Amino acid sequence: MHNYRFCPQCGSELEHLPMSGRYRHVCLRDGCGFVHWDNPLPVLAAVVEYEGKLLLARNAVWPEKMFALVTGFMERDETPELGVARELKEETNLDTVSASLIGVYDFMRKNELIIAYHVQATGNIQLSEELAEYKLVAPEKMRIWNAGTGFAVADFLERRGMPVRFYDRATGDDIPDPRRPTDFSLLGASLQYGIYQK
Numbered sequence: 648m649h650n651y652r653f654c655p656q657c658g659s660e661l662e663h664l665p666m667s668g669r670y671r672h673v674c675l676r677d678g679c680g681f682v683h684w685d686n687p688l689p690v691l692a693a694v695v696e697y698e699g700k701l702l703l704a705r706n707a708v709w710p711e712k713m714f715a716l717v718t719g720f721m722e723r724d725e726t727p728e729l730g731v732a733r734e735l736k737e738e739t740n741l742d743t744v745s746a747s748l749i750g751v752y753d754f755m756r757k758n759e760l761i762i763a764y765h766v767q768a769t770g771n772i773q774l775s776e777e778l779a780e781y782k783l784v785a786p787e788k789m790r791i792w793n794a795g796t797g798f799a800v801a802d803f804l805e806r807r808g809m810p811v812r813f814y815d816r817a818t819g820d821d822i823p824d825p826r827r828p829t830d831f832s833l834l835g836a837s838l839q840y841g842i843y844q845k
């Protein structure tokens with residue numbers, strides 16, 4: 648939820664005020680103290696290796712030809728490893744043999760944090776209603792989209808000495824590798840963000 652207008656604890660109207668370095672929606676009613684921190688939500692993503700190939704899936708609400716990793720939210724009282732295994736089972740019926748962390752990636756457009764695993768899986772694929780179709784791609788033939796989950800695929804392939812080829816989802820053309828090392832000089836701007844952003 649990006650913009651709360653009323654306090655979910657007491658129903659008072661929230662104020663938009665600077666707090667801990669950012670403008671946030673805050674409840675000023677005595678004794679309430681609610682703050683909408685708006686922190687990113689963790690999302691699990693799986694680079695699924697199945698019979699030597701990587702599994703990509705198309706969500707039922709996505710356009711044709713738009714395939715991506717299996718993803719899902721964590722449940723309370725669940726480790727990320729078991730969460731990614733559960734999502735994979737629910738969405739594809741596959742059983743997880745191992746899950747090892749590839750990395751953690753931002754997905755700012757949706758205020759999410761992607762936690763990406765390499766999952767080795769076995770079993771018979773049966774898609775849930777959430778997914779419309781899947782494809783199995785040989786790792787050396789993989790073309791990678793320019794987004795957080797794509798970066799996970801790129802890091803996975805790179806560490807195995809495989810070619811890393813990015814493409815533009817809109818045009819289908821190859822593009823240069825968009826991954827960049829973190830520029831820590833941007834930290835100053837991040838600290839100032841709350842003062843200028845309203």
Ligand SMILES: [Zn+2]
Pocket residue numbers: 654655656657658659674675676679680681
């Ligand atoms: Zn309140």
